Amino acid sequence: MSQRIYRLQVTKDQLGFAAAHFITMRGKxxxxxxxxxxxxxxxxxxxxxxxxxxxxxxxxKHAAEIARTLDHRVLLAAxxxxxxxxxxxxxxxxxxxxxxxxxxxxxxxxxxxQNTTAELLATYFCAxxxxxxxxxxxxxxxxxxxxxxxxxxxxAFASREWVQS
Ligand SMILES: Nc1nc2c(c(=O)[nH]1)N=C([C@H](O)[C@H](O)COP(=O)(O)OP(=O)(O)OP(=O)(O)O)CN2
Numbered sequence: 398m399s400q401r402i403y404r405l406q407v408t409k410d411q412l413g414f415a416a417a418h419f420i421t422m423r424g425k426x427x428x429x430x431x432x433x434x435x436x437x438x439x440x441x442x443x444x445x446x447x448x449x450x451x452x453x454x455x456x457x458k459h460a461a462e463i464a465r466t467l468d469h470r471v472l473l474a475a476x477x478x479x480x481x482x483x484x485x486x487x488x489x490x491x492x493x494x495x496x497x498x499x500x501x502x503x504x505x506x507x508x509x510x511q512n513t514t515a516e517l518l519a520t521y522f523c524a525x526x527x528x529x530x531x532x533x534x535x536x537x538x539x540x541x542x543x544x545x546x547x548x549x550x551x552x553a554f555a556s557r558e559w560v561q562s
Contacts (some may be wrong), residue, residue, distance in 0.1 A: 400443045402449050402539060408437040411461045414468040418513040421479050426493040429471075435546040436464055436522060442538040450537050451530070459529040460543075463522055471500050474520070475507040480558070482507075515553035519545040523555045536561060 413435045419427040438460050442450040471478040472489060474480065490503055491498045510517040523543040528542065542556030 402441050402443065404439060404441045404519065405450055405453065406437060406439045406455045407453055408435070408461065408544075409457060409461075410413040411457070412436040412438070412464055414464045416467050416470050416472050418472040420474075420514055421477060421493065422512075422556060426496060429498065432469070432547040433539045434518070435544075435552075437535070437544040438557075439540075439542040439544070439547070439554075440538055443506075443541075445518050445537050452534050455530070455533060455535065459526055459533070460522075462529070463525045466508060472513045473505050473507050474510050474517070475487075476509060476511045478511075486553075508560045513562040515545045515547050515551070516555065519553050519555035523557055527557055527559070531562060 413432050413433060415431065417429055417431040419429050421427070438456050440456065441452060442518050444450060473482070473489075475482070479493060483490045483492075484502060487502060489500050489502050491500065507517075508521050510521050521543055522545060525543050526543060530538070538554055538559040540558055542554055544554045546552035
C-alpha cells in the first residue's frame with residue numbers, strides 16, 4: 398500500500414532576520430541595503446506512528462537558530478568570483494572593482510554561495526536545515542523546502558529531496 402504524503406508549513410515571527418546585503422547583477426554591484434527577511438519552511442513526508450510528520454516545534458527550533466545566525470549581520474557571498482575579500486584580525490575588506498567596504502568581522506557572515514539573492518539564501522537555509530534535522534534524528538521526510546522573502550510580495554523558494562542517511 399502506498400503511504401500518503403503530507404505537506405507542513407511553518408512561518409513565525411521568530412523565523413525572520415534583519416540583515417544587510419548587496420548583490421552583483423548584470424555587471425554591476427548594488428548599493429548596500431537591508432531587508433527584514435522572513436522565512437517559511439515547508440516539508441513533505443509520511444506520518445510517524447503518532448500521526449504527525451515532524452513536530453512543528455522541531456522545525457521552528459532549527460529554523461529560528463539558523464535565522465539567528467543571520468540576524469543583524471552583513472550577508473556576504475564567499476563564492477562570488479567578482480568580489481575580493483581580504484581580512485586582518487578585526488576587519489574584513491570587501492572589494493568590487495574600485496568600490497570597497499570595511500566591516501568588523503563580528504558583524505558579517507560569509508555564506509558558501511555565489512550571490513546573496515533570495516534564491517541562494519533559500520538554498521543555503523534549506524541545506525542548513527536539512528543538516529540540523531538529520532542530526533536531530535528526523536526520518537519521516539521526503540522533501541524540505543524554504544521560502545526566503547525580502548519583503549511583502551517578493552520571495553524565492555529552494556527545496557531538497559530528503560536523502561535518508
Ligand atoms: N530574482 C531576484 N531578483 C532580485 C533579487 C533577488 O534576490 N532575486 N534581489 C534584488 C535586490 O537585491 C533587492 O534586494 C531587491 O531589489 P528591488 O526589488 O529592485 O528593490 P525593492 O525591494 O526596493 O523593490 P520595490 O518593490 O521597488 O520596493 C533585485 N532583484
